[in-house]
Structures are given as C-alpha cells and as structure tokens.
Amino acid sequence: MGYPHSHDLETTTLLSRYIGDPEAKTLSGWLERGGYETLRQALVMSPDDITTVVKDSGLRGRGGAGFPTGLKWTFMPRDSGKPHYLCCNADESEPGAFKDREIMRWTPHLLIEGCMISARAIGAQHIYIYVRGEFFPVSRVLNEAVVEAYEAGYIGENIQGSGWSCDLTVHLGAGAYIAGEETGLMNSIQGNRAEPWMKPPFPAQSGVFGMPTTVNNVETLATVPMIVDNGSDWYRQWGTERSPGTKLWCCSGHLKRPGNYELELGIPLKDVIYEVCGGIPDDRALRAVIPGGSSTAFLTGDELDCSTTYEGLAEAGSALGTASPIVMDESTCILSAMRRIAQFYAHESCGQCVQCREGTSWVTKILRRIEEGDGRMQDLDTLYELCEQLTGRTICVLADSVVFPLRSSLDKFRDEYEAHIKTNSCTAT
C-alpha cells in the first residue's frame, strides 16, 4: 500500500500527518516540521501541569485496555527517592494490529518526543522502548533517530540546558507475544522469561527492577506531544466524551484497501469497512468482522452500525481493543478462522497457569478435530465449558482473550459448527 491512503471519507491526520513522508524520519526534517518544540515547552512546565493536560484531554491508552493515560501517571509516587522508569510498549503482536510499526518507521522522532515529555511528567530517569524482536527494519530507523536525538541533546544529560536528564535505551524482544503484557514486558527487560506477575504489586509501586514504572503503548506516547502543545479542549474537539480524539485503525483481512487509517473516534464501523477501506473485493458479502484485534468478539454483517468508540463497541458486545478490524467475507470458514486464532493463543501462552496452558491447547485441538471431520456434538458443550474455565482465573488476561472470539463464534455461527460436526461440510459460500 502506498501512502497517503486515498479514500472517500474525510480523515483527520494528526498523529499520522507525516506518515509516508521520508523527510520526517531524520532529525533535520523533524525539526523543520516543528519537531521537539513541544519538548522545549514541556521542559519549562511542571510535571503536574503536563499530567493535568493529558488527564483533561481524556486520552485513553492505545495498547488495548483503554486505561486513561493521565490517571495512570498520577499513580506514580512523587518524592519516592527511587529511580523511576518509563517503558514504551512497542511489542505490537496482537494479530490484526500493525500501527505502532507505522509510527516508528515513519516518525521515530515523534515517539521519542512523546517518550521524553511523558518521562518528565512521571519523573523517570530512564526510558526503555521495548520493540518486538521481529521488527528489525523498524528498529534500524528508530535506532538512528535515537542516536541523532542524543547527539542533539534531546535525550541524555541536561536536556537543552534545562538541568533535567533522562536516558533512553532501545530494548529488542526475542519473539514472545506475552512480552506485550506489561508485567511480562518488565520481566523481559530484567532478563527474565516474559512471564506476567500477579498484581499487586502494580507497576507504579514496584515495576521494572523493583522501581516505580509506567508502561504505555507507542501510539499513546506519540499522541502526547500534540495534546501538550494544543491543550485538552483542542483534542476533545474530536471523538466523544468517553472516547476523545483520533485513533489509528489497522484494517486487514478481505478488504479492497487494507492498511492504517487515522480516524476520528465514533465513525460507524460500517463506514470504516465500506467507505474508508472500500469494502470487500469483488463486492462479496461480509460474513464476520473482529473489530479490535484477535482478542475481541466476532460481529456479524448485521451488527455494523455500532460506533467505533470504546463504549460503542462494548455495547455491541465486542471491544475496541487495538482498533484492528479483521474482515472476513462470505467465503470464510469461521471454524477454521477460529481454530487459527486459538492456535495463536495456545502457542503464546507462557504456561504459568494451568487453565491457560491446557485450556488454550484443548480448544485448539478440539477445533482442529472438528475441522478434520471428527467432531461430535458434545464438543460444543466442552468448548463452552472451557470458556468458563478460561475466564477470570489466571494471572493475566491472555486466557480470557481467546474466550471473546470463541464464545461469540459459538453463539453467532452455531450452524457452522454443527454443519462441520454433522455433515463434515461448511456453511461458507
């Protein structure tokens, strides 16, 4: 896909303004575009003032859970006397999501600027950007930008003569989806297996290396500079009361124009699919869409009128998640798609919790058996029972993540499962 994406619906390019502009990657290009001006402003603001603007803007975390960012920052202790850390979560591995990659490979300085401003707000002395190991082409671009920013005095000692110092290290992962979970991520930075830990302790009390830590997603941190620069009311002119602003949407699956689009929150899901992405190739019918990445519930073609906000998608019975609609046309075998999703979670379970380790692989095996024509009707009851066992009983929510698509597919596409079991046939056309 080329950039900028052309489409019929008007989009709001705030965050993605320089995506596709190769000049914006370099420090000189970034400075020409007004880069690091907001950091300069932030250097003369108090940490509390920075936090207040972000809090008032209503910005919600873009890593999947949608937790209010400014509020999260207030959990950090004030005069703890300990070193504080900011971890930027660039592990991006939720199937369907590919937005953080675009931010980093086109506008690495935007992310660095956002990291520095946020670090100042929470009193961090060191920032780790945890980039998933596979993103080599991205980390090359990011590394270059980090070195440039160090050399120009936007990172390091006595930043721009302000007396404030903060370091930044790029830390590459090594292939583990679970390192995207915030406590797994911090364990991984410490040189441990990326196993999540049971909270409490929460990161703000005892995070990476046992010190107060905030973990934020790439897109969250990259949104911070424009809010600090323009104010919270400005940001709130887009979106809704509970879902302010714009968001990058990662659209994949059966679409004429898949890709990343920045959209004001609140556009009907139908318009994202049919207007922004041009609909489905050959104008086939839509069978299902998973609106927020693989760990959100299936919606059918009759459920597309909902608005693309945190609250709108929750009302529709799904979730905004990472804003990554995966579109499936009428030729898609839902059973096989669900099996592939379950296989992902079985592969990525870290194995600490029995329910998750065993449950995700049982789900996969049962779905595969049905797919191969050896299913029986009791399998459906077992799958529902597994949904129960996988919900709310484990250290992290990876286990719950497989339940959302699984249960909704069983509820909404029961005819599909039954056809496979009873006649070894598929209801897809």
Place this chain on the structure above:
Amino acid sequence: MSRDLHPAVAGAQPFQRAEREHIEGPIFETAEGRDRLEKILTRYPVKRGALLPLLHFVQEKKGWISADDMVEVAAVLDLTPAYVHSIATFYTMYNKHPVGRHLVQVCTCISCHLHDGDAVLERFLQETETREGEMSEDGKFTVIEAECLGACGFATVVQVNDEYYENVRPETVPEIVQELRDR
C-alpha cells in the same frame, strides 16, 4: 563501524542476518564482543538486564546460539548456564540449532490465514525442498511457520532474516526463492 555504536542502541541491533562470522571460541573475548558487552552493561542497573541483548549479539554474529555460547554468556553475567538456557528456550527467535543462511518465517496467523498464508508456507517448503524447521542440504534455507508478524494489512507477510516481504502470494514464492538462492 560497529565499534562506534551508541550504547543506547548497542543491544538492539538486528540479530538475524544472512552474513555470519565464524568465530571460534569465546565471543566476548574478541574486541567487538568486549565493546558490545561494556556498552550494554551501562544500560541496565543489574547485570541480568543485559541477558537478552547479549544473546542477540551471539546470534547476530553466529546465526544461532550453542550450548557453549550459553555457558559463556552465563559466565560474563554471573548467571548459571541452566538459567541462560531457560531464557534461550523461552523466546522463539533464539535459534538453538544452526539455521540456513536465509531463515524464512511465513506468517499463517489470522489475517495471513485469510490470504492463503498456509499455501504460501507450503510453496516455500516445496521450492526449498525442505521440511518445516529443517535446513536445506545446501545450507541456504530454513523455512518455519510464524505467528503474527505485525504487518497484517499486507498479508501474507514473510520475514527473511532481517527483512520483511509483504503481500506474498503462493505464485510469487518461486521468484523470491530464486532471488534469495542467487544472493
């Protein structure tokens, strides 16, 4: 060139490359190894934090991580070899066996599954005449199935060493394999 690496990024170099060095014996006793170790250690308050970056360095140079390498990494970080082994086996990107010059990872996860990812994987295996995870006889290829590579809008996504190939179709595979073979 690599000796000028900034410490902030010294632990984050792409660690799966086609070019490998055949370094005999301990790697952290070479000038480059010592330099990298020193720089990486400055970035973490405790030595153990350097573990993933040091394993990356070994793989960057050698293409895979042997039991002897794990013993050496353990020694420089005051960890036990068993602990290092437990880390190297937890993370999927660390190769515990030699792999072909071109490590081909084909995503078959959901968005790629919807775009014939399975057929793309099959085709790569056919064209390279290997079974999944097995090195081809000429040492040029190892093909494996991958989970989501984070580029789902450009399915099917294939990673070859430190490069991404996007929008790969089963029918474009022979061309890619030929191009890699000729490199």
